[in-house]
Amino acid sequence: MSLSTESVLVTGANGFIGNAVASSIEAAGMKVRRAIRQKCADPTAWQSPDLDEIADWSEGLQGVNYVIHCSARVHQMQDSASDPLSEFRKVNTAGTLALAEQAARAGVSRFVFLSSCKVNGEQTTKGNPFREEIHSPPQDPYGLSKYEAESGLLEISAKTGMEVVILRLPLVYGPEVKANFALLMKIITLGVPLPFATVDNRRSLLSLDNLCDFILTVITHPAAADEVFMIADAPAVSTSELIRMIAEAKGKPALLFPFPIPLLKGIASIAGKRHAIDRLVGSLELDTHKANTLLGWHPPFKTREALKKMFNNG
Numbered sequence: 001m002s003l004s005t006e007s008v009l010v011t012g013a014n015g016f017i018g019n020a021v022a023s024s025i026e027a028a029g030m031k032v033r034r035a036i037r038q039k040c041a042d043p044t045a046w047q048s049p050d051l052d053e054i055a056d057w058s059e060g061l062q063g064v065n066y067v068i069h070c071s072a073r074v075h076q077m078q079d080s081a082s083d084p085l086s087e088f089r090k091v092n093t094a095g096t097l098a099l100a101e102q103a104a105r106a107g108v109s110r111f112v113f114l115s116s117c118k119v120n121g122e123q124t125t126k127g128n129p130f131r132e133e134i135h136s137p138p139q140d141p142y143g144l145s146k147y148e149a150e151s152g153l154l155e156i157s158a159k160t161g162m163e164v165v166i167l168r169l170p171l172v173y174g175p176e177v178k179a180n181f182a183l184l185m186k187i188i189t190l191g192v193p194l195p196f197a198t199v200d201n202r203r204s205l206l207s208l209d210n211l212c213d214f215i216l217t218v219i220t221h222p223a224a225a226d227e228v229f230m231i232a233d234a235p236a237v238s239t240s241e242l243i244r245m246i247a248e249a250k251g252k253p254a255l256l257f258p259f260p261i262p263l264l265k266g267i268a269s270i271a272g273k274r275h276a277i278d279r280l281v282g283s284l285e286l287d288t289h290k291a292n293t294l295l296g297w298h299p300p301f302k303t304r305e306a307l308k309k310m311f312n313n314g
Contacts, residue, residue: 005031006066007030007063007064008025008032008066008068009061009064010032010033011035011048011051011069012035012070013035015070016208017211018034018068020212021068021211021212022044024213025216034046036048046060050095052095053098055095055099056102057103061103067099067100067103067108068114068215068219069099069114073087073088075116084142089145089148091145093145093146093148097153100113100156101160104161104162108162110165110225111153111163112219113153113166114167115167116169117169117230118138118140118143119146120134123278123284124285129236129286129287130168130285131230131287134147153166154166164226165218165225165226165227168228170206170232171205172207173207174209175313185250188247188252191255193257194243194255194257195259196256196259197240197259198240201238202236204236204284204285205236206233207233207299207306209306214291214299218295221295223295224295229290230288230290232288232299233306236285245304249308249310249311264277264281265277
């Protein structure tokens with residue numbers, strides 16, 4: 001079967017990641033059905049139900065060969081839910097598994113799930129990046145909901161024969177990125193000096209373009225079936241390097257000054273921002289060796305190149 005005759009359902013297709021994924025698949029010549037929750041005049045769009053265990057996806061799955069599952073309840077720094085784990089499980093675990101069960105019954109051949117490196121944990125230590133193997137479930141509610149979804153998907157695959165591919169992602173950046181990355185870009189643009197000149201951590205990031213390229217690879221690659229992959233730009237960067245790259249891409253000076261990290265953490269704790277500072281000075285590095293060797297995949301864009309492309313296109 002040629003790619004031009006195959007159909008792909010992309011969930012969350014009006015989101016930051018889902019929209020880019022759907023567009024890249026269309027550009028590759030495949031038919032795309034964009035699952036979005038709002039009514040839309042786009043002829044490729046299908047109004048999907050809420051992502052939960054009772055959702056009926058049968059109409060959207062008709063004639064679909066592949067599912068790229070981008071929709072999720074995303075991680076939030078300040079979660080206002082009274083029971084965050086229950087809310088994450090409702091969408092990310094039960095909703096995902098209900099969709100996968102229906103996809104298998106509808107004859108979908110491969111289900112690609114966008115998971116998170118939070119399945120592995122919150123931080124890495126120097127020389128010990130996260131790999132695909134997990135020795136204990138995560139404590140974070142969001143990470144746990146994704147971990148349970150991964151386990152359930154592999155069980156569905158073993159039971160039904162529908163192939164599953166799981167992608168564990170770090171922070172994804174690109175045009176229209178929001179949250180902390182957008183705030184950091186704004187601060188750099190405003191020329192605010194930042195106390196991270198001596199921070200020598202290692203953080204993996206993922207360009208939206210690199211993510212789309214990897215998804216195009218695993219949609220049909222035979223060796224990707226029923227595998228888990230850590231995906232990231234190469235190499236990982238320090239926070240100070242990232243700030244310099246963003247400033248360079250935006251044509252701004254990188255205003256960095258040294259500041260004792262223990263003191264910085266102490267001030268952040270008093271201000272109620274300790275978790276945010278821990279993310280900026282701590283490490284979270286992914287080992288992408290499996291994707292490199294098993295699939296022969298290497299990210300087409302370095303972080304510096306991807307940032308320049310992102311701002312030039314923006």
